[in-house]
Amino acid sequence: xxxxxxxxxxxxxxxxxxxxxxxxxxxxxxxxxxxxxxxxxxxxxxxxxxxxxxxxxxxxxxxxxxxxxxxxxxxxxxxxxxxxxxxxxxxxxxxxxxxxxxxxxxxxxxxxxxxxxxxxxxxxxxxxxxxxxxxxxxxxxxxxxxxxxxxxxxxxxxxxxxxxxxxxxxxxxxxxxxxxxxxxxxxxxxxxxxxxxxxxxxxxxxxxxxxxxxxxxxxxxxxxxxxxxxxxxxxxxxxxxxxxxxxxxxxxxxxxxxxxxxxxxxxxxxxxxxxxxxxxxxxxxxxxxxxxxxxxxxxxxxxxxxxxxxxxxxxxxxxxxxxxxxxxxxxxxxxxxxxxxxxxxxxxxxxxxxxxxxxxxxxxxxxxxxxxxxxxxxxxxxxxxxxxxxxxxxxxxxxxxxxxxxxxxxxxxxxxxxxxxxxxxxxxxxxxxxxxxxxxxxxxxxxxxxxxxxxxxxxxxxxxxxxxxxxxxxxxxxxxxxxxxxxxxxxxxxxxxxxxxxxxxxxxxxxxxxxxxxxxxxxxxxxxxxxxxxxxxxxxxxxxxxxxxxxxxxxxxxxxxxxxxxxxxxxxxxxxxxxxxxxxxxxxxxxxxxxxxxxxxxxxxxxxxxxxxxxxxxxxxxxxxxxxxxxxxxxxxxxxxxxxxxxxxxxxxxxxxxxxxxxxxxxxxxxxxxxxxxxxxxxxxxxxxxxxxxxxxxxxxxxxxxxxxxxxxxxxxxxxxxxxxxxxxxxxxxx
Ligand code: ADP
Numbered sequence: 001x002x003x004x005x006x007x008x009x010x011x012x013x014x015x016x017x018x019x020x021x022x023x024x025x026x027x028x029x030x031x032x033x034x035x036x037x038x039x040x041x042x043x044x045x046x047x048x049x050x051x052x053x054x055x056x057x058x059x060x061x062x063x064x065x066x067x068x069x070x071x072x073x074x075x076x077x078x079x080x081x082x083x084x085x086x087x088x089x090x091x092x093x094x095x096x097x098x099x100x101x102x103x104x105x106x107x108x109x110x111x112x113x114x115x116x117x118x119x120x121x122x123x124x125x126x127x128x129x130x131x132x133x134x135x136x137x138x139x140x141x142x143x144x145x146x147x148x149x150x151x152x153x154x155x156x157x158x159x160x161x162x163x164x165x166x167x168x169x170x171x172x173x174x175x176x177x178x179x180x181x182x183x184x185x186x187x188x189x190x191x192x193x194x195x196x197x198x199x200x201x202x203x204x205x206x207x208x209x210x211x212x213x214x215x216x217x218x219x220x221x222x223x224x225x226x227x228x229x230x231x232x233x234x235x236x237x238x239x240x241x242x243x244x245x246x247x248x249x250x251x252x253x254x255x256x257x258x259x260x261x262x263x264x265x266x267x268x269x270x271x272x273x274x275x276x277x278x279x280x281x282x283x284x285x286x287x288x289x290x291x292x293x294x295x296x297x298x299x300x301x302x303x304x305x306x307x308x309x310x311x312x313x314x315x316x317x318x319x320x321x322x323x324x325x326x327x328x329x330x331x332x333x334x335x336x337x338x339x340x341x342x343x344x345x346x347x348x349x350x351x352x353x354x355x356x357x358x359x360x361x362x363x364x365x366x367x368x369x370x371x372x373x374x375x376x377x378x379x380x381x382x383x384x385x386x387x388x389x390x391x392x393x394x395x396x397x398x399x400x401x402x403x404x405x406x407x408x409x410x411x412x413x414x415x416x417x418x419x420x421x422x423x424x425x426x427x428x429x430x431x432x433x434x435x436x437x438x439x440x441x442x443x444x445x446x447x448x449x450x451x452x453x454x455x456x457x458x459x460x461x462x463x464x465x466x467x468x469x470x471x472x473x474x475x476x477x478x479x480x481x482x483x484x485x486x487x488x489x490x491x492x493x494x495x496x497x498x499x500x501x502x503x504x505x506x507x508x509x510x511x512x513x514x515x516x517x518x519x520x521x522x523x524x525x526x527x528x529x530x531x532x533x534x535x536x537x538x539x540x541x542x543x544x545x546x547x548x549x550x551x552x553x554x555x556x557x558x559x560x561x562x563x564x565x566x567x568x569x570x571x572x573x574x575x576x577x578x579x580x581x582x583x584x585x586x587x588x589x590x591x592x593x594x595x596x597x598x599x600x601x602x603x604x605x606x607x608x609x610x611x612x613x614x615x616x617x618x619x620x621x622x623x624x625x626x627x628x629x630x631x632x633x634x635x636x637x638x639x640x641x642x643x644x645x646x647x648x649x650x651x652x653x654x655x656x657x658x659x660x661x662x663x664x665x666x667x668x669x670x671x672x673x674x675x676x677x678x679x680x681x682x683x684x685x686x687x688x689x690x691x692x693x694x695x696x697x698x699x700x701x702x703x704x705x706x707x708x709x710x711x712x713x714x715x716x717x718x719x720x721x722x723x724x725x726x727x728x729x730x731x732x733x734x735x
C-alpha cells in the first residue's frame with residue numbers, strides 16, 4: 001500500500017494580491033485529488049516554529065478568500081531559515097505532518113531558500129535521525145523533498161513567466177492613482193511626479209505610464225543619457241503647446257541615469273519647477289500598490305498556476321528537477337526553477353554593470369517595443385518630416401461599445417501622426433462613412449482619451465447595405481482616404497468583410513485596411529483576446545463580490561446572467577475569478593439532465609453546510625432555459641433549504657473605464673495597425689487584414705479568410721483557447 005501524500009503550501013516574501021487565489025487552488029486541487037494539504041502560516045517562520053503554524057486544511061477553509069488582497073496564511077521575513085539550524089527544525093516540523101512536497105509562493109529569495117532546503121534535505125534528515133528527533137522509517141519514507149515554485153511579486157520581475165502573481169493588481173492600483181492625479185493636475189494645470197515600485201524592473205512604471213497616458217517615464221533597464229533633463233523638458237513643452245493641461249512623469253524606484261546616478265521623484269520635481277516653472281507635486285505610491293482586492297487576471301491566473309502546481313507535485317519524483325509554474329500567453333508554462341531565479345538575478349547584475357541593452361534584451365521584444373511606442377505617443381512632434389502630400393488614414397469604430405476603444409483611437413492618431421500621416425476620425429461608425437462625418441484629428445484632440453470608457457468617435461452596430469456601398473466609396477474618395485483602421489466587434493468585421501469583397505466594383509475600396517478586435521464578448525476570429533473583455537470581466541467580478549457579500553446572512557443560491565452572446569468567455573473567466581460553483585456556457589448548452597444533476601448537487605451541498613452557491617449563466621446558454629427559468633426551478637426544488645435570487649448584470653458590463661490590460665492591449669494593437677497601414681502604403685499595396693493576439697504575438701489574417709475561421713450561426717471563432725480551462729473549474733468547484 002502506498003503511503004498517503006501530504007502537501008504543504010506557503011506564501012513568503014512580500015505579499016501580493018492573488019496569493020489567496022493560488023492557495024485556494026492548491027488546497028482544493030489537492031483535496032480533489034485525495035491528497036492531504038497543510039498551510040504553513042507566516043512563511044518560513046511558521047515552518048521553523050512548527051506547532052499550530054502548520055495546519056491541515058479542509059475545503060471550506062479556503063472559501064471566500066478569492067477577493068481578498070494580501071495572503072490569509074500570512075507571510076514573514078525569516079532570518080532563521082537562512083541558517084542551517086533553522087532549516088533542520090523546519091524539516092522536523094514538516095515531517096510531523098508527513099509533508100515532503102511543498103508549493104512555495106514567493107519571490108526569488110523565497111524560491112532560492114526552498115531550493116537550498118531541498119538540496120540539504122537528505123542530510124538534514126540524517127542529522128534528525130542521529131539526534132533521535134525522527135525515526136529511520138520516517139526518514140526512509142520521506143527521503144526526498146519535492147518543491148514547486150509560484151512567483152508572488154508585484155514587480156513582475158521574474159524570468160520564466162509572463163506575469164507574476166500580484167503585478168496586474170498593482171498595475172490597477174497605480175493606474176487608478178494616475179487617473180485620479182490626471183484629473184486634478186488638469187484642473188490646476190499642474191505637474192505630478194509619480195514614484196512606483198520596481199527596484200530592478202521597470203514593468204510597473206512603463207505599463208502604468210502607457211496605461212495612464214503620461215508624458216515621461218524613467219525605468220532601471222533603460223536609463224536616459226546624462227543631460228536627459230533637457231530632453232524631458234523639451235517633450236513636456238511640446239505637449240503643453242499642443243494642448244495638454246497637465247504633465248505626469250512616472251519614475252520607477254530603481255531609476256538611474258546611464259552613469260548609474262539614482263533619479264528620485266523629488267529630483268524630477270525640482271527640474272520641472274526650475275526649468276519649466278511648473279507647479280509640481282510628488283506622489284510616492286508605496287504600499288498602496290500592494291493593497292486592495294486582486295484584479296480578475298490575478299485571480300484566474302493564480303488559480304491556474306495553483307492548480308498546475310499540485311499536478312506538478314503529484315507527478316514529481318525525487319529525481320525530477322524542481323519547476324517554476326508560470327504563464328506564457330495565458331497558458332501554463334513550466335520552467336526549471338533555479339534557472340529562472342538565476343536569469344532573474346542576472347538582470348539586476350546586468351543593470352549594475354550598466355549593460356542596459358542586454359537588460360532590455362532579457363526583458364524581451366515586447367517590453368522594448370512598448371518603450372518605443374510610449375516615447376512616440378508622448379512626443380507631440382512627429383519623428384519624421386511630414387511629406388508634402390501626406391497619406392490620409394481614417395479611424396473608425398463599429399459594433400457594441402468596448403472599453404479601450406478610445407485608448408486605441410488615441411494611440412492610432414498619435415502614432416499615425418508620428419509617421420507623418422494625416423489622421424481622420426469617422427464619427428458614428430459605418431453610418432458616419434455613409435454620411436461623410438469625417439474630420440481631421442490632431443495630437444491634442446485625443447488628449448485624455450486613454451482612460452475614457454465608451455467611444456468618443458461613437459460606435460454603432462450598423463452594417464451598410466449593398467446599395468449604400470456606393471455612398472461609402474464616394475465618402476472615401478471625397479476625403480481622399482488612403483487607409484482604414486477599424487476598431488470594433490463582430491458587426492464591424494462583417495461590414496469590413498462586405499466592403500472588402502466589393503473591391504472589384506469600387507476602386508475606392510482598393511486601399512489598405514485593418515480590423516482590430518474590440519468587443520467585451522471576446523468572440524472574434526484571429527485573436528485570443530479582444531480589447532474590452534478584461535474590463536468587462538473586472539466589472540462582472542466586482543459585482544459578484546458584492547452579490548456574495550449581500551448573501552452572507554442567508555443560505556442562498558444566486559443565478560447571475562452575464563453577456564457574451566454566443567461566446568462563453570465572460571461566463572467562464574468570471575466564474576473562475578469569482579469562485580462560481582456552476583457555469584452555463586453557450587458552447588455546452590443546458591439540458592434537462594444537467595439541471596437535474598445540478599439541483600441534486602446543490603441540495604447535497606447545502607445539506608452539508610454550504611451557505612452560498614454561485615451559478616453563472618451566459619445570456620445565450622439556452623434559449624428556453626432562461627435565467628428566470630433556472631432561478632424558479634432551483635427555488636421550487638430547494639426544499640426550503642436555501643433561497644434563490646437572480647441578477648442580470650446587463651449593460652454595466654460594457655461601461656466603465658478601460659482596465660490597464662485593455663489600455664495596453666489597445667495601444668499595442670493600434671501600433672500594429674499603424675505599422676501595417678504604413679508599410680502597405682509605402683509598398684503601394686492594398687492588403688486587407690484583421691489582426692489580433694495569437695500566442696502572445698500580434699498576427700494578421702487576410703480578410704477573405706474570415707468566414708473560414710468562424711462558426712457563423714453562433715458568431716464565434718471556431719477555436720477558443722480558453723475552453724480548456726473548464727477542467728480547472730470543475731476541480732475547484734466540487735468538494
Ligand atoms: P522574496 O521571496 O520576495 O524575494 P526575500 O528575499 O525577503 O523575499 O525572502 C523571503 C524569505 O525567504 C527570507 O526571509 C528567508 O526566510 C527566505 N530566504 C531568502 N533567501 C534565502 C536563502 N538564500 N536561503 C535560505 N532562505 C532564504
